[in-house]
Amino acid sequence: MTTATFATPVADRLTTRQRLAVAVLFTANFTLAVDFAVLNVALPQIGRDLGFGTASLQWIVTTFALCAAGFTLFFGRVADLYGHKRLFLIGMALLGVTSLVAGFANGQATLLTARAGQGIATAMVLPAALSLLTTTFDEGPARDRVLGLRGALMAAGFTTGAALGGVFTGLVSWRWAFFINVVVAVVVLAIAPFVISERPTRRRPRLxxxxxxxxxxxxxxxxxxxxxxxxxxxxxxxxxxxxxxxxxxxxxxxxxxxxxxxxLVSLALLKRSNVAWGNLAGLLAFATFTSLVFPLTLYLQETLGFGAVTAGLIFAWLGVGTVTGGLIAPRVIGKINAKAAITVGLLVQGAATLPLAFVSDGRGWVIPLLIVTFIGGMANLVAIVGYTVTATAKVPHEQQGLATGLITMSQQVGITLGTPVMSSLVTAFAASTLLPGIQVAIGVNAAICVVTAVLVGVFMRLPASPAPE
Incomplete structure (x- = not known):
């Protein structure tokens, strides 16, 4: 198997081994996306079962986020030094073990320790899996298609996670939100060693x-x-x-x-316009769209009076938009370029979000909301795939783990950053009802998209030739 195979016009005709390798890597990414979202609906029930107070429930999410974001750059570099495949397998094994512990947890300390382990596993697996994809496929349409599909599946994972969390909690037990990871980890570990390969690292510098x-x-x-x-x-x-x-x-x-x-991080790498601006764009793309769910949840349930199930179905439609965006992103990038895809994607996302800053307490806004969130979700994934392509372009093989670690870090920090900021805005500007605060938060969200698009359009420079190795 050679990388040239993927760069030819017959790139779609993959061997069975190649298809299995891509499927394994996609499955890992999808599972981790599900893992991020699956507990949101289950938190109240977990709190009742394990004795978490309302104020301390957020630590179930925060403990995971601290480790996932905090260790991702470190493990991205470790993958470069000791092998992307090796770290991927270790991370999946750790995910399986810690998920099993979390599923059987009967106390707060056990669950939080397991959540920390899941966060560390995420910091291992995501950059390693992305590196294995970017080093397997040469830059060009083949890699763009793979990254687009990865983005679509991760978007689907966030939506699926919210749905599964509700199903498990309501029909079986919240513990199955963890046990499902164990099943996936076992399957991946059984197949991955035989189908995933990577280019050998010629030199391993000191950590x-x-x-x-x-x-x-x-x-x-x-x-x-x-x-x-x-x-x-x-x-x-x-x-x-x-x-x-x-x-x-x-x-x-x-x-x-x-x-x-x-x-650990070559400052020359951070000085590259495509790496620095690409990661800033990605951080804000993740921050704006994932955090938009918070004010919209309050709007749908607190202002319009819909139940959680109806709100969940509306967000599922938003998820369809993001999946569609991931699928069309490679074509958009092929027709323009990755920088233009980021700029146009964020501009469209901002334009689609802005009307929601004028929502009222009438249910007539539901149909417009469905339309603009679908468009915004689609545009957001175009921007996200664009930044993934941009931030790894012309990066030497031995630095791909670092580059993908930066991408994963931007993703995790963006996801963590957005919702607290939106929450603060809603609270600060709420009056007799939450609606004024919701409107301000959504308006700020749209403005961030537009400002980011302008900055990327003005200051980002795509690399013209391969970086020296």
Whole structure:
């Protein structure tokens, strides 16, 4: 099997082994996307069963997010040094074990420890799986199609996760939200070693341990501060203290990277316009669209009075839009380019979101909401696939784990960042009802999309030739 096979006009005619490899990697990505969303509906029941108070329920989600975002860049580099396939398999094994522990958890400490393990497993698997895809397929239409399908499946995973969480909680038990991961992990581990291959790494530099510690602590502090601010307010030391610590740790990290012989993150890589701006665009693309669910949930249930099932069906339609966007993204990129796909995608997303800033308390808004969220979801996935293509373009093979680690970090931080900010805006501008706050939050969301699109259009530069290795 050679990478040239995928770059030819007959790229769609994959061998059985190639199809299985792609299917395994897609399954892992889909499962982790499901894992992120599956507990949202189940949290109240988990709280009742395990004795979590209302204020402490968010730690079931936050513990996972802290580890997933905090360790992703570190493990992205570890994958470069010790093998993407090896780390992928270790991560899937860890996901299976920690999910089994979470499923049988009978106490808060056990569940939170297992959730931390699931977050670390996510930090291992996502960049490793993405690296295996980007190093298997040469840059061009074949890779774009694969990344588009990956984006579509991850979008489907978020939607499926919310639906499965409700089904498991209502019909069986929330514990099956964890047990399903065990089944998937066993299947993937049984097949992956025989169908996944990777290009050998010619040289393995030393791991930059001080840099790894600094960036991991910085990301954990950042996510902790953002989450605390969204839950308890931004004025308290629990929010601004960790954020100040994050800024200091980021400064320490960059100071370390400028001095060590073999840095964890090559500053030259971060100076590349496509990598820096691509990841910023991706972070904000994830932050805006995943966080839009929060004010829309309040609008549908608190303002319009719909039940959770109806709201879930409406969001499922939004999910169809995101899947469609992932499927059409490669064609869009092929006709224009990845930078233009990001710019156009975010502009359309912003334009589709803006009308929702004028929603009223009348149910006549439901049909327009369905239309614009479908369009916005489709445009968002075009932008996300565009940033994935852009941020890995012309990156040497031995740095693909780092590049995909940056992408995964942007994704995790964006998902974590958006909802607390939207929550704060809703609370700050709510009057006698939540509607004014909902309108402001959605308006800010749309404005962020448009501003990001303009900045990317003006400042991003796509690489013209392969980077030196």
């Amino acid at each position: 930059d341990t001080p840099g790894a510690i600094a960036i991991t602590l910085a990301l954990i502090a950042l996510v902790f501060g953002i989450t605390t601010g969204g839950n308890t307010g931004w004025g308290g030391p629990g929010a601004w203290g960790p954020l100040i610590a994050a800024v200091i740790l980021f400064a320490i990290f960059f100071a370390i990277e400028s001095r060590v012989a073999e840095p």
